[in-house]
Amino acid sequence: MTDQPLLSVRNISRHYGAHIGCEDVSFDLYPGEVMGIVGESGSGKSTLLNCMAGHLTPDRGQVVFDTRADGPRDTVTMSEPERRMLSRTDWAFVHQHARDGLRMGVSAGGNVGERLMAVGARNYGDIRTKATDWLGRVEIDATRIDDRPSTFSGGMQQRLQIARNLVTGPRLVFMDEPTGGLDVSVQARLLDLLRGLVRDMGLSAVIVTHDLAVVRLLADRLMVMKSGRVVEQGLTDQVLDDPQHGYTQLLVSSVLQV
Amino acid sequence: MYVAVKGGERAIENAHAWLAEERRGDPSVPELTIAQIREQLSLSVNRVMAEGSLYDPDLAALAIKQARGDLIEAVFLIRAYRTTLPRFGASAPVATADMACDRRVSATFKDVPGGQVLGPTFDYTHRLLDFKLAAEGETPPAPQREADPAPVPHVTGFLNQEGLIEEAPHDDTPPPDLTREPLKMPADRSLRLQALSRADEGFTLGLAYSTQRGYGRNHAFVGELRIGTVPVEMEIPELGFAIEIGEVTLTECETVNQFTGSKTEPPQFTRGYGLVFGQTERKAISMALVDRALRWEELGEDDTGAPAQDAEFVLYHADNIQATGFLEHIKLPHYVDFQSELELVRKLRRDVQSTQTKEAAE
Amino acid sequence: MTEQAYNFAYLDEQTKRMIRRAILKGLAIPGYQVPFASREMPMPYGWGTGGVQVSAAVLCPEDRMKVIDQGADDTTNAVSIRSFFERTAGVETTTSTAEASVIQTRHRVPEMALSEGQILVYQVPIPEPLRFLEPRESETRKMHSLEEYGLMHVKLYEDIARHGHIATAYAYPVKVEGRYVMDPSPIPKFDNPKLSDCAAIQLFGAGREQRIYALPPYTSVVSLDFEDHPFEASKPDHPCGLCGAEDSYLDEVIMDDAGGRMFVCSDTDFCEARRLAGHKGKDAA
Numbered sequence: 001m002t003d004q005p006l007l008s009v010r011n012i013s014r015h016y017g018a019h020i021g022c023e024d025v026s027f028d029l030y031p032g033e034v035m036g037i038v039g040e041s042g043s044g045k046s047t048l049l050n051c052m053a054g055h056l057t058p059d060r061g062q063v064v065f066d067t068r069a070d071g072p073r074d075t076v077t078m079s080e081p082e083r084r085m086l087s088r089t090d091w092a093f094v095h096q097h098a099r100d101g102l103r104m105g106v107s108a109g110g111n112v113g114e115r116l117m118a119v120g121a122r123n124y125g126d127i128r129t130k131a132t133d134w135l136g137r138v139e140i141d142a143t144r145i146d147d148r149p150s151t152f153s154g155g156m157q158q159r160l161q162i163a164r165n166l167v168t169g170p171r172l173v174f175m176d177e178p179t180g181g182l183d184v185s186v187q188a189r190l191l192d193l194l195r196g197l198v199r200d201m202g203l204s205a206v207i208v209t210h211d212l213a214v215v216r217l218l219a220d221r222l223m224v225m226k227s228g229r230v231v232e233q234g235l236t237d238q239v240l241d242d243p244q245h246g247y248t249q250l251l252v253s254s255v256l257q258v
Numbered sequence: 259m260y261v262a263v264k265g266g267e268r269a270i271e272n273a274h275a276w277l278a279e280e281r282r283g284d285p286s287v288p289e290l291t292i293a294q295i296r297e298q299l300s301l302s303v304n305r306v307m308a309e310g311s312l313y314d315p316d317l318a319a320l321a322i323k324q325a326r327g328d329l330i331e332a333v334f335l336i337r338a339y340r341t342t343l344p345r346f347g348a349s350a351p352v353a354t355a356d357m358a359c360d361r362r363v364s365a366t367f368k369d370v371p372g373g374q375v376l377g378p379t380f381d382y383t384h385r386l387l388d389f390k391l392a393a394e395g396e397t398p399p400a401p402q403r404e405a406d407p408a409p410v411p412h413v414t415g416f417l418n419q420e421g422l423i424e425e426a427p428h429d430d431t432p433p434p435d436l437t438r439e440p441l442k443m444p445a446d447r448s449l450r451l452q453a454l455s456r457a458d459e460g461f462t463l464g465l466a467y468s469t470q471r472g473y474g475r476n477h478a479f480v481g482e483l484r485i486g487t488v489p490v491e492m493e494i495p496e497l498g499f500a501i502e503i504g505e506v507t508l509t510e511c512e513t514v515n516q517f518t519g520s521k522t523e524p525p526q527f528t529r530g531y532g533l534v535f536g537q538t539e540r541k542a543i544s545m546a547l548v549d550r551a552l553r554w555e556e557l558g559e560d561d562t563g564a565p566a567q568d569a570e571f572v573l574y575h576a577d578n579i580q581a582t583g584f585l586e587h588i589k590l591p592h593y594v595d596f597q598s599e600l601e602l603v604r605k606l607r608r609d610v611q612s613t614q615t616k617e618a619a620e
Numbered sequence: 621m622t623e624q625a626y627n628f629a630y631l632d633e634q635t636k637r638m639i640r641r642a643i644l645k646g647l648a649i650p651g652y653q654v655p656f657a658s659r660e661m662p663m664p665y666g667w668g669t670g671g672v673q674v675s676a677a678v679l680c681p682e683d684r685m686k687v688i689d690q691g692a693d694d695t696t697n698a699v700s701i702r703s704f705f706e707r708t709a710g711v712e713t714t715t716s717t718a719e720a721s722v723i724q725t726r727h728r729v730p731e732m733a734l735s736e737g738q739i740l741v742y743q744v745p746i747p748e749p750l751r752f753l754e755p756r757e758s759e760t761r762k763m764h765s766l767e768e769y770g771l772m773h774v775k776l777y778e779d780i781a782r783h784g785h786i787a788t789a790y791a792y793p794v795k796v797e798g799r800y801v802m803d804p805s806p807i808p809k810f811d812n813p814k815l816s817d818c819a820a821i822q823l824f825g826a827g828r829e830q831r832i833y834a835l836p837p838y839t840s841v842v843s844l845d846f847e848d849h850p851f852e853a854s855k856p857d858h859p860c861g862l863c864g865a866e867d868s869y870l871d872e873v874i875m876d877d878a879g880g881r882m883f884v885c886s887d888t889d890f891c892e893a894r895r896l897a898g899h900k901g902k903d904a905a
Contacts, residue, residue: 081766088770103774107781110774117777118770124780124846146781266699337660342626440655440830443758570756580828583665587745590667590697593871594690594727594886598789598808600872601856606783 004066006031006204007172012051012061020228021047025061027223027233031171034198034205036219036236038212038251044228045208046176052206053093053174054083065090065172088118092165096177098157101164102149108135108160109145115168134163138193155186159193166197173205179214191217212252216240224248281326295319304507304536305329309578310336311437311456313506313535330458330578337579340437348432350500352488354510354533355412358405359486361537364413366479366514372410377485379539413482414512414529423514423527443570450552450569454545455534457576465551465566466544474551474564478530481514485537509534511542515550520558528557548572629676629709635659639677639832643823646834651796652764653747653831661827668701668726669827671743675705675724678739678823684712686720691728691869691886698726717889727790729811731868731890734820736837742805744826747833749793749803769801772844780849792851794841801844802833809843810855810869816841858883861903863894 005028014021022044029035037045050056052063054075062074068090075083087093095101102111112131113121121127132142138159140152149157158178165173178194179187195217198205207218215222215236223233224245232245243249282289296303296319306318310333318336325331361377364370376382417423433448441453454462469475487507491500511532519525530550532542551566553559565571575581627633642656661669679685685705689698693715701724702713714720717730726743734740750760753771763769772793779787792809796802804815805824815822815835822835835841843851856870861882868890870883882903885891895904 084766084768088768106774107778109781110778113777114770114774117773118768122773122845122847124777125848127777127846128781266694266696267703270696270699270703334660334664338662341660342630342632344632438657440657442655570758574757579660580665583667583669584745584828585666586664587666590726591690591695592727592806594808594869595790595806597856597870597872597886598810601854602785602787602789605785606787609784 004072005029005064006033006066007052007206008062008064008072009052010062010064012048012058012063014047014051014056014058020044022051022225023228025223025225025230027230029172029204029206031204032202033221034203034207034219036215036222037206037208037225038210038215038222039225040210040251042227043225045225047228048225049174049176049206049208053091054087055093068171088115089168090171092168092170092173094158094161094165094173094175094178096180098149098154098161101161102157104150105148107146107148108140108152111149111160111164112167115164119168130167134167135160137197138163139189153186154182155190158182158190162194162197166201166203169201171204173203175205175207175209177209177211178207179209179211187211194218212240224251281324290323292316292319292323295322301537302327302329302332304538305459305541306332306336308535308538308541309333309456309458310340312336312340330582334579334582347492349503350491350493352490352506352508354484354488354508355410357410357484357486357488357508357510359410359484361485362410362482364480364482366481367413367416370413370416372408373406378537410484412512414514417481417514417527421526424517424523424529426529441573443573445569445573447549447553447556450573451531451533451545451549453573453576454532454548457545458578458581459538459541459544461576461578461581462541462544462548465572466547468564469547469551469566474554474562474567476528476530476547476550477516478513478547478550479515480543480546481512481529483509483511483539483543485509485539507536509536509538509542511539511546513543513546513550517557523557528553626708628681629679629705630662631659631673631676635673636677639673642832643674643677643834646823646832647821647836649800650835650839651800651802651833653833655830656832658827658830663700663704665828666745667697668724668743670825670829670832671724671726671741671827672701672704672825673827674823674825674832675722675741676709678741679705679709679711679722681709681711683721684714684719686714686717686723686889687725688723688728688730688887688889689726690871691730692888694888715889716893717887727806727808728869728886729807729814731865731885731887733814734818736819738820740818740820740822742807742822742824744803744805744824744829744831746791747803747824747826747829747831749791749801764800767799769795772801773846776844776846776849780846786845786849786851793844795844796835797840798842802841804841808855808869809851810853812841812843812851813853815839856883859901860885860891860894861901863891863899863904864901865891865894865899 007029010026012025013023025048037048039045047056051058058076063076064072065075067073075086109128109131112134113127116127116130132145135142135145140156140159149160152160179190182190191214197203198218207214209215219236222236222239223230224247226247232239232248239248240252243252296315299322302322303315303318306321306329307313307315310318321332321335324335359375361379362372362375364374414423433452436449436452487505489502490504490506492503493500513530515528515530517526517528530546532545532549534542534545548566552569552572554561554567561567639656642654646652646654658670658673661672663669687698687702689695692698705711706713717732722739722741723730724741748760750763750772753775754760776786779785790808791803791806792812794802794804794812794815804812817838817840819837821837824833845851856872858870859866860868860870862884865885868885868887871886872881872883874881
């Protein structure tokens with residue numbers, strides 16, 4: 001780990017009318033680190049994630065990212081072209097529903113290749129080789145490269161979405177309930193795959209989930225959110241094995257693991 | 259020997275001559291006059307004025323005659339003519355509260371100040387063909403009574419007194435002009451209403467109906483429907499005051515829509531609005547329903563993905579002159595694009611066949 | 621004879637000024653689609669109203685105008701638009717590409733290289749090259765302004781993956797001066813190379829969609845492709861049956877019920893000029 005955080009979130013707040021989405025959230029994420037954010041639905045974790053990824057504009061606060069070109073920059077106040085450029089190069093976003101993150105009418109190869117082409121890849125053969133390689137890494141048979149994701153199972157679609165996101169070697173991955181909506185056995189395989197990728201690629205990631213098994217496996221550190229606020233944070237094992245806050249204790253002891 | 263086709267010009271001239279003959283029909287049948295169309299096909303005339311965006315019953319009647327009764331073609335003639343008219347200025351907004359109503363009904367209250375006036379409506383006619391009309395008999399005069407001079411206030415105003423309906427805030431910003439500026443998205447409500455007012459009746463009806471069946475449902479009551487004449491006034495800069503320059507018949511519909519509140523708005527009734535030239539009741543009600551559906555965003559409602567909630571979809575496809583032109587242009591020659599497709603399909607077929615032959619050989 | 625009831629070239633001067641402003645903006649930002657308040661014309665949307673408005677805005681009384689549709693001067697819609705300008709502007713018309721100062725076209729670029737001082741006006745049905753990938757206008761405008769053109773190549777990628785070739789035969793997308801991706805109008809891709817480095821001004825008018833875009837003389841226009849699947853300006857592999865030209869775009873004409881067909885130049889002026897100069901194809905009398 002270096003001294004410089006890759007992502008530095010400062011006092012992020014977002015309200016919906018009188019209702020609090022998230023309130024005054026701050027944390028640092030260092031290169032190679034995986035941050036888990038847990039909480040039940042309505043706790044504000046998805047609002048926070050969307051504020052960080054630039055899908056929502058926070059009412060207050062900064063999301064400072066250590067850019068390759070200019071060092072730390074606040075992505076909230078950055079121009080939209082710059083932010084969109086980031087989200088197709090150094091950032092990746094894995095949606096809960098693969099449909100939201102894939103082009104369902106485009107072949108698997110085209111889905112993986114899109115980010116490459118977006119940053120200027122113009123050699124069909126190279127794009128195809130890379131796409132084939134990535135399909136392999138997410139355990140999708142290379143013969144499916146020209147099939148559309150609509151013919152894939154839910155688990156395959158999710159793995160395809162991950163390949164599509166990671167193909168350009170992003171430095172930061174946002175994941176929104178990546179295992180949500182999948183069967184338990186499919187979840188296990190996906191988690192295993194994600195763990196391998198995180199370890200091999202040294203990915204930095206922010207993972208939002210209500211599933212403690214996910215963070216136990218993937219996250220180095222953990223933030224617990226309730227009613228829009230962070231109630232506890234620390235190393236994952238520490239928080240899960242010795243929860244301090246009453247809500248965390250409830251979360252850990254209850255059967256929230258869906 | 260092949261000679262390239264020539265004589266497009268002659269073909270066009272002959273087609274036009276034939277068209278003129280067909281328009282006239284059997285010359286032993288008396289020719290329709292503009293006045294007959296204006297007086298006896300007045301609902302067609304109204305539709306052509308509304309969708310043609312030009313209030314002139316005689317011109318609309320002429321267009322209907324020239325178009326052989328094809329109303330979209332008639333609207334097209336009016337629109338093309340309208341383009342060439344110089345624009346002297348804009349009228350003051352018409353005061354529909356002061357309308358001299360021929361018809362005024364409310365579905366939300368049994369009785370209201372100003373009363374319920376059925377007026378000349380098809381509503382309670384039994385749809386039985388009236389063979390007397392085929393015999394060209396005289397129509398007996400309708401019973402008359404003195405017009406009631408009492409004012410006919412807007413029904414939504416009563417709800418407003420209790421604060422039960424959303425305010426329609428007064429706004430003096432000049433609305434954008436759809437006929438002078440390119441349509442831009444996102445379109446604000448005044449621009450949307452403008453587009454809907456001249457939109458195709460059938461398209462608007464279909465969309466409105468879809469909201470009733472659950473595609474962007476907003477549970478509308480006709481708070482009020484009124485048809486009648488209003489004076490049109492124009493501010494003359496040299497005079498410094500507004501003078502009356504004429505009178506137009508309008509149909510206005512305000513719907514009252516149930517609304518349980520959203521993140522940003524309290525529970526209250528909300529409004530949908532329709533205003534159309536002439537007696538064009540079906541169109542005005544449809545317009546109000548579609549207007550209300552399009553307001554989901556400002557009211558903080560959910561986007562259910564319904565076609566009637568999608569402003570780009572509605573506004574870009576509502577204009578029948580744009581639609582019919584583009585639809586019909588596929589009749590024009592496309593030899594060149596077709597030729598390039600022909601070459602491509604042949605090439606793709608050759609590839610497939612050669613692959614198959616190769617596979618068979620292996 | 622000019623119809624006195626209407627202004628020169630039909631449109632009033634104010635409207636023409638508005639269109640000229642859009643054209644100038646288009647020329648200043650080659651390939652950028654400039655919104656303009658398209659007027660209702662006395663011909664249907666989709667039949668060249670955009671081209672007609674652009675032509676009306678650039679025409680001067682001393683101009684000589686040529687109108688082609690599918691490359692030919694005598695197709696019905698070309699005849700109709702030519703007679704519209706004869707009636708409303710009283711300008712001289714011609715079928716000769718070389719003699720015309722303003723050429724309005726639908727679906728073709730003349731075979732003969734154009735020269736400085738000429739204006740080529742294209743009729744455009746759908747100006748947005750991204751439209752069939754992304755139906756939303758608000759989104760496509762953003763994609764243009766941020767140069768997000770990855771999706772365009774996805775479409776070409778999909779073609780190759782499925783067919784082994786880029787299966788776009790006309791309206792083949794181009795990139796202008798390394799910046800804007802542009803729809804060249806539904807010309808066959810055979811014509812694409814003529815757009816680049818052209819001496820004439822090229823103007824594109826889309827009436828129904830309310831857009832004008834432009835290429836100033838000598839603009840670089842590159843057809844999108846992949847390094848290993850380069851763009852190919854293809855045409856039917858035959859010489860013209862009438863004039864014997866090997867390098868012109870051809871129409872395929874069905875001759876009889878037995879599948880007999882011949883290929884003839886789609887550019888009628890080009891073909892006639894060659895025949896007058898003594899060239900003869902195998903099917904010529």
